Amino acid sequence: ETGVTQTPRHLVMGMTNKKSLKCEQHLGHNAMYWYKQSAKKPLELMFVYNFKEQTENNSVPSRFSPECPNSSHLFLHLHTLQPEDSALYLCASSQDLQLTPLHFGNGTRLTVT
Amino acid sequence: AQKVTQAQTEISVVEKEDVTLDCVYETRDTTYYLFWYKQPPSGELVFLIRRNSFDEQNEISGRYSWNFQKSTSSFNFTITASQVVDSAVYFCALTLPFSGGYNKLIFGAGTRLAVHP
Numbered sequence: 001e002t003g004v005t006q007t008p009r010h011l012v013m014g015m016t017n018k019k020s021l022k023c024e025q026h027l028g029h030n031a032m033y034w035y036k037q038s039a040k041k042p043l044e045l046m047f048v049y050n051f052k053e054q055t056e057n058n059s060v061p062s063r064f065s066p067e068c069p070n071s072s073h074l075f076l077h078l079h080t081l082q083p084e085d086s087a088l089y090l091c092a093s094s095q096d097l098q099l100t101p102l103h104f105g106n107g108t109r110l111t112v113t
Numbered sequence: 114a115q116k117v118t119q120a121q122t123e124i125s126v127v128e129k130e131d132v133t134l135d136c137v138y139e140t141r142d143t144t145y146y147l148f149w150y151k152q153p154p155s156g157e158l159v160f161l162i163r164r165n166s167f168d169e170q171n172e173i174s175g176r177y178s179w180n181f182q183k184s185t186s187s188f189n190f191t192i193t194a195s196q197v198v199d200s201a202v203y204f205c206a207l208t209l210p211f212s213g214g215y216n217k218l219i220f221g222a223g224t225r226l227a228v229h230p
Contacts, residue, residue, distance in 0.1 A: 004157070031216070042117075043204065043220040056217070088156065094216055099146055099208065101160040102216060109156075 003027065006091050006105035013081065014113055021076040021108045023091030031097050032074040034066060037088040037107070049074060050097050081112045115140045117207050119221035126195055127229050134190045134224045136205030142166075147188045148206040148218065149179065158204065164188065195228045202226070 004025045013019050025032065034046040048056035049068040063085075065077040074091055088109050092102040116139040126132045138147065149161040162172065164181050172179045176193045192199055202225045206218040 033216070040222075042222050043218075045217060048217075090156070090158065092158075097216060099163065099210060099216060101163065102150075102158070102218070103160070104150075104158040106156040 004091055004093055004103050004105035006089075006108050008108060009106065010109045010111075012111045012113060013078070015081060015083070017081075018077070018079040020078065021089055021091075021110075023074040023076075023105055025072055025074075025091075025093040025103070025105075027093055027095075027103060029093035029095050029103070030071050031094045032068060032071070033092040033094075033102065034074065034076055035090040035092060035104075037090055039087075043090070047076075048097070055097070078110075081110075083112050086110055086112045115142075115145075115207055115209065115219050117205050117219055117221035119203075119205055119224050121224045122222070123225045123227070125227045125229065128196060129194050130228075131191060131193050132195050132226065132228075134192075134203050134205075134226065136188045136190065136221060138186050138188065138205070138207045140207060140209070142209050144210055146208050146210060147181065148204075148208070149188075149190050150204045150206065150220075152202040152204065152223070154201070161190075192226075195226075197228050197230055200226060200228045 007022045031050045036044045046060045047066045067075040088107045090107045091105045094100045118137045145166045147164045150158040152158045178191045180189045202223045204223045205221045
């Protein structure tokens with residue numbers, strides 16, 4: 001596989017559930033990102049990791065918990081979400097943090113019921 | 114504060130028409146970068162172009178062209194002879210090169226382009 005792969009593609013969860021989103025990149029990149037894309041709102045940067053270290057938490061609520069075990073994998077652990085958290089969650093990677101192009105995955109469409 | 118405005122929410126054209134997607138940005142910094150990304154129905158954003166604030170030369174890549182004008186703080190994107198495969202949401206984005214040292218892109222709301230046969 002090449003590029004950035006996200007699983008699952010679709011996820012429906014209740015507000016009391018715990019689930020995780022997975023992202024894997026096969027590009028040899030060192031930086032990985034989580035973005036949130038809601039209807040009628042611009043793409044929002046959530047978290048940034050560089051060489052497995054978190055470099056940015058963009059005021060994201062604690063019900064979203066990222067994990068980056070290595071430079072190729074990124075997780076987003078979800079618990080006690082709210083309906084307004086329903087959105088498309090996009091993972092991206094880049095060679096480094098210095099303006100190299102972002103490569104995005106197809107996203108996980110999350111619906112919180 | 115930095116901001117990107119894409120005033121056109123949706124554009125609908127017929128195949129072979131030319132179409133221009135507008136992007137207006139705000140920043141007080143003199144050094145910045147502008148981007149265009151395409152998001153087809155499959156969901157992933159695809160990088161199209163990056164332009165730095167010191168390079169106002171227009172760029173052409175096949176049917177795509179970009180017009181960067183600092184005087185009007187605009188970075189418009191034109192598709193010539195549009196095709197159905199161009200149907201997607203297009204995002205303009207802005208970043209400052211040393212804002213934490215990473216790709217903290219500020220995206221516009223996007224323009225949904227529908228090209229009909």
